[in-house]
Amino acid sequence: MARVSQEHLDARRRQILDGAARCFARNGFHATSMQDVLAEVGLSAGAVYRYFRGKEELIGAIATEAFTAIRSAFEEASRATPPPTPDVLLGAVLRLFLEERVEGADRQAFARLIIQVWTETLRNEELAGTLSEGYDGMRVAWTRLVTAYRENGLLHADVPADHVARTLIATAQGFIAQQALFGDVAVEVLEDGLRGLMSMSVPQDDEPI
Amino acid sequence: MARVSQEHLDARRRQILDGAARCFARNGFHATSMQDVLAEVGLSAGAVYRYFRGKEELIGAIATEAFTAIRSAFEEASRATPPPTPDVLLGAVLRLFLEERVEGADRQAFARLIIQVWTETLRNEELAGTLSEGYDGMRVAWTRLVTAYRENGLLHADVPADHVARTLIATAQGFIAQQALFGDVAVEVLEDGLRGLMSMSVPQDDEPI
DNA sequence: TTGTCAAGAATGAATATTCGTTTTAGGTTC
């Protein structure tokens, strides 16, 4: 046998994924041609098609990988005990996120990949399912966390924990969007912003029944 | 002259824009063919190409229109005096947003259009500029608003107003993403979530220098 | 009021291009 080592195969696969991810982050899934990908990874068509059935599978692999990274950042942060306040918590998530990056690409690349995964769910039902499940899991974990806030006396308002969890997740998603669009997100902005919100006094209801 | 009335021309143009928007919201800009658009609007290729130079211009027109709607929702809400608390304010923005929709499409359609506009900025520099300017304007307006909070004694923490403004905008963006992805956003979730955050107590710094 | 008629509006089959993928015929490396 003249088999090549498994490491070699894995490395080739990664080489393809990384190069394709760079292309996709730059121009989007559909505006980048296979020729672009081939040129970027420096392999021939035959080689790439040995590792991936086609463009669709390549997109799927990259999308799933990117989303998994996001999800694990959220879940890792939510496991901290005792649960830190939202500003610290979301700060940690965003920090993990900003450090995650595509090989050889700038800090914006990963965020750009993520927002494209969002739009790709329009066309790809399987991907839509993956995202749906993933976010469901995140919501459960973070709802538990908000419940802990209430038990510790940190949360005073009588609002559903699930709603607070979804709002926190939305804030993180929004910063991902801003990083993709403008590339100028600093973790302090999020931390300060949440601290500011948390410091605001909730006015009494002006119109009691 | 055998011109048709200006109203007729405007109506045709709108007919094309609405039909194309439905297609784009359904399948994305690039996975939608011109043939799809033609079938949806019920016009021939020649007719559509009389009103728009090509697909790119059609995408540009729809993207700009969608973003303008978002921006005006934000700015309209920010002009309210006296400024309502963030939960009410963002609630109003989201309500306007959820009511905005593509002619004849469901509530998710407009959100889906927006996240696609985000990804389209990767390829379209002009669109990127429009979005950049638009968000800059929103940030300025909302920073002014947060400053008013502080002057009214609503905001206690000593954090940059700009950071709070960006965080609020991010939260709204995140809910837009969630609506696009899952289509299950209710305004109460955002309102409750923000009220919850505002009710949280900010712990003292544990490690003073 | 009616009939006429060019210009505007719309058609849709044809075109040229692009793209993903496969094939072929070697070469290179374990």
Added chain:
DNA sequence: GAACCTAAAACGAATATTCATTCTTGACAA
């Protein structure tokens, strides 16, 4: 010598766009 890879060509399908043609409109003469 088997697996890996290259280079280049070619394929079919799908695509955006065009253009020769037909239809429709409405101003205006009678």
